[in-house]
Amino acid sequence: MGKIFAVTIIVIAIASAIPVVMHTWEAPADVSTHGHLIDEQMSETMLEAGVSFLAAQIILAIFIWQFSNRGAEAKIKTFPGGAMGLVIAALVLVGAEVLALGVFGVKAWADVYLTAPSANAMPVQVQAGQFAFYFRYPGPDGKFGALHPELINEATQNLFGLDPEHDPDSRDDIVTAEMAVPVNKEIHLLMHAKDVGHSFFVRELRVQQDFVPGLDVSLHFTATKVGRYEIVCTQLCGLGHYNMKAYLDVLSEQDFNDWLKKEAAMQ
Amino acid sequence: MPDISAPAAQHQAPTSFIRKHVFSLDHKVIGKQYYALALLAALSGMVLSWLMRIHLGWTNARIPGLQWLSKNGAPGDVMTPEFYLQLMTMHGTIMVFFVLTTAPFAAFGNYFLPIQVGAEDMPFPRFNMMSFWVTFMAFLVLMLSFFLGDGPTLGGWTQYAPLNAVGAVAGPGQGLGVVLWATSIGLFCIGQLLGSLNFISTTLDLRVKGMSLMRLPLSAWAWFITSCMGLTAFAVLMPACILVILDHLAGTSFFVASGLVLNDQLVPHSGGSTLLWQHLFWFFGHPEVYIAIVPGIGIVSHVLMANMRKPMLSQRVIIYCMGALAVLSYMVYGHHMFVSGMNPISALAFSFPTLVITIPATITVLIWVFSLYGSRLRINSASLFALGFISMFVSGGVSGFFLAQPSIDIMLHATYFVVGHFHMVMGVAAMFGIFAGTYFWFPKMTGRMMNETLGKVHFWLSFVGTYCIFMPFHYLGMAGNVRRYSSFPEDYLQPLIPVHRLITIAALLTGAAQLIFVYNLVHSRFRGQSAPDNPWEATSLEWSTATPPPFDNFGGKHPVVYHDPYQYGVESSVGDYVMQASPEQVKSGQEEK
Numbered sequence: 068m069g070k071i072f073a074v075t076i077i078v079i080a081i082a083s084a085i086p087v088v089m090h091t092w093e094a095p096a097d098v099s100t101h102g103h104l105i106d107e108q109m110s111e112t113m114l115e116a117g118v119s120f121l122a123a124q125i126i127l128a129i130f131i132w133q134f135s136n137r138g139a140e141a142k143i144k145t146f147p148g149g150a151m152g153l154v155i156a157a158l159v160l161v162g163a164e165v166l167a168l169g170v171f172g173v174k175a176w177a178d179v180y181l182t183a184p185s186a187n188a189m190p191v192q193v194q195a196g197q198f199a200f201y202f203r204y205p206g207p208d209g210k211f212g213a214l215h216p217e218l219i220n221e222a223t224q225n226l227f228g229l230d231p232e233h234d235p236d237s238r239d240d241i242v243t244a245e246m247a248v249p250v251n252k253e254i255h256l257l258m259h260a261k262d263v264g265h266s267f268f269v270r271e272l273r274v275q276q277d278f279v280p281g282l283d284v285s286l287h288f289t290a291t292k293v294g295r296y297e298i299v300c301t302q303l304c305g306l307g308h309y310n311m312k313a314y315l316d317v318l319s320e321q322d323f324n325d326w327l328k329k330e331a332a333m334q
Numbered sequence: 335m336p337d338i339s340a341p342a343a344q345h346q347a348p349t350s351f352i353r354k355h356v357f358s359l360d361h362k363v364i365g366k367q368y369y370a371l372a373l374l375a376a377l378s379g380m381v382l383s384w385l386m387r388i389h390l391g392w393t394n395a396r397i398p399g400l401q402w403l404s405k406n407g408a409p410g411d412v413m414t415p416e417f418y419l420q421l422m423t424m425h426g427t428i429m430v431f432f433v434l435t436t437a438p439f440a441a442f443g444n445y446f447l448p449i450q451v452g453a454e455d456m457p458f459p460r461f462n463m464m465s466f467w468v469t470f471m472a473f474l475v476l477m478l479s480f481f482l483g484d485g486p487t488l489g490g491w492t493q494y495a496p497l498n499a500v501g502a503v504a505g506p507g508q509g510l511g512v513v514l515w516a517t518s519i520g521l522f523c524i525g526q527l528l529g530s531l532n533f534i535s536t537t538l539d540l541r542v543k544g545m546s547l548m549r550l551p552l553s554a555w556a557w558f559i560t561s562c563m564g565l566t567a568f569a570v571l572m573p574a575c576i577l578v579i580l581d582h583l584a585g586t587s588f589f590v591a592s593g594l595v596l597n598d599q600l601v602p603h604s605g606g607s608t609l610l611w612q613h614l615f616w617f618f619g620h621p622e623v624y625i626a627i628v629p630g631i632g633i634v635s636h637v638l639m640a641n642m643r644k645p646m647l648s649q650r651v652i653i654y655c656m657g658a659l660a661v662l663s664y665m666v667y668g669h670h671m672f673v674s675g676m677n678p679i680s681a682l683a684f685s686f687p688t689l690v691i692t693i694p695a696t697i698t699v700l701i702w703v704f705s706l707y708g709s710r711l712r713i714n715s716a717s718l719f720a721l722g723f724i725s726m727f728v729s730g731g732v733s734g735f736f737l738a739q740p741s742i743d744i745m746l747h748a749t750y751f752v753v754g755h756f757h758m759v760m761g762v763a764a765m766f767g768i769f770a771g772t773y774f775w776f777p778k779m780t781g782r783m784m785n786e787t788l789g790k791v792h793f794w795l796s797f798v799g800t801y802c803i804f805m806p807f808h809y810l811g812m813a814g815n816v817r818r819y820s821s822f823p824e825d826y827l828q829p830l831i832p833v834h835r836l837i838t839i840a841a842l843l844t845g846a847a848q849l850i851f852v853y854n855l856v857h858s859r860f861r862g863q864s865a866p867d868n869p870w871e872a873t874s875l876e877w878s879t880a881t882p883p884p885f886d887n888f889g890g891k892h893p894v895v896y897h898d899p900y901q902y903g904v905e906s907s908v909g910d911y912v913m914q915a916s917p918e919q920v921k922s923g924q925e926e927k
Contacts, residue, residue, distance in 0.1 A: 072718065146705070150646075164692075263496055268748070305505040
């Protein structure tokens, strides 16, 4: 039975690796300026983790094959090099792996989170609430009106709690249910939650960020390919969590300006 | 036979049924009570996972009898999205707390730690009894939430704020359901704190003559290290639960920020912190992962050596690695929060120790695997599950490499990749540790052997089945499949539904295989072959005493310890081993310095 077990381990290990090698299930192509760093980090990690996984399973299987049910007379042997050799091997190999992944990974993370958006990045505000995203553009004056949570009223479509009567900055603000951005333009996404925790995840953009009730959070990215992408909530927010999503349209600059004008006219 | 000569103080066994079997002070009865509770909880959690899996594969499926569990949650026996989330929350809570913490630590630890150190009982038997009954009450309170108000909380086992604190307005179960959840977990923490105190003092104070710390079996070391973690981790979760209850019942705002709006109404709280909950929860939550797995590491090492007929390459290194895992577990918790909105620089501070924790884990695996070299490996149900544990621990461990890195976490956070990772490394691996321990120690606990054929069938179905369930979870996560969705609307998740259906079928079959184990457990308890005192020819103190052990463990004597715990592969008068309590000289083999 030991030998069957050994073969089973190897079959499972190889079968587990096949979909990864064949790219059967993987993230869609990256459409951001920073995403390639994340993808490279992912590939590097997959290689190192994959080799470790296969090596460990295969060695385990070989030893089970070789040393199971040998009977009471078989000579007991100790692995040459003993524990100290293994400790040194683990420290050197895994230590190098850890350092490599840790150091290179910083760049990918820093590109998204540790650099400030450029001065000419386009600000877009997104508000998450049970169970929809709403977006706000500052309008021709380039200024967002102040938020007054007590004025939020879905029936009157005051989704952000704006006070256009007393606040001139909010009068030209454009509120939309879908997000559109111009291609190759840096976006500064200003995020806030209306009620509970939510998250903003766009696979193609390689961005995911939680909304934190009570905190203003921001994110910046540049989309490089025209297209329609899904924005989904990844933070459990209540019974409608599974259905909380919106669309992001990445448009040419001309199409974006047309879209914004159309949305402004509908306010 | 081992030398059990030193007389001990007389320790009278109780005679009444209540004191003997219900409110017992005997650590062995309490250990069995914990095991029974864990078994009940595991079966409940498994049934909930079946219901969830059926719903994920076939959203509108009628599940006969489901509305019995919740009329509102399953009208016409079809699961609603909110009921899915309630079942998911209960599944996670039951499994993490009442199975993965209770069985390998509280159940086996209670039964065997005092015996392995040579003690008659734990130093505080009343606290020990209280720890079980408080834990049992915690389980009842949690299950009660199915039948009160609008059902259990739907906020997941992590209960993120402010969803857990704003009350019923946030959804079904978010009022009374959360209060019951927090009460249950608060009680559970008290039980674990009492238990941990007992474990620590048993290990430090009640070791018999000759039992130095380095002569403790690895299982005893694992329980000792786990109890140190339990003492510090549960001590943080308990006040966090109290604060949540206060937010609900006393109008406080520990976890609710100002200016939140639900149903167009301002939430009547101000000034709290959403992220505070996450820090408190994960300060407990990551050590909890190791609270679930470190006992498995100890149990598997213990079981493997008896079946390899040789010691590990180094017990001492495994002890140091378990200690390193425990210490590092407090320094890595922020990897659950990379995209939570905390300072992105702190993500790097949490990432590095998370990567570093792979080093003690890798060393442990290497010691296990390379200790197999040159062994006389006996294949039986216990050793199969112990070896399966190693395979699962490796598979679940390597995916930790991905999640340790904040940049990659951007893509994998909150996806099925995470679900696959933690199910394999702390769920299935820990369960395999529990099974290895059960098949190994059942004879000592009951005086009867388990059926080996059924044990092996159970192993094969579980080993192949769990890989079929949890390996595809990783692929789903890589494709961006978000977790905690009750169904998959018309979007990019639709093409992944066939994978979910295959997983569901595998989960139903693998779950059914666990019924073979339950049958074997119950049948063998009453009809199993009589077990000798030392059926595995093992060396540690639990095998030096009668089967099952008498009330005071060693029949009015204190054993004296002469050796390291794993003198296998040596020449002696009884075979290829020398028991810890035997004064016989070890002719060959190594005493670790």
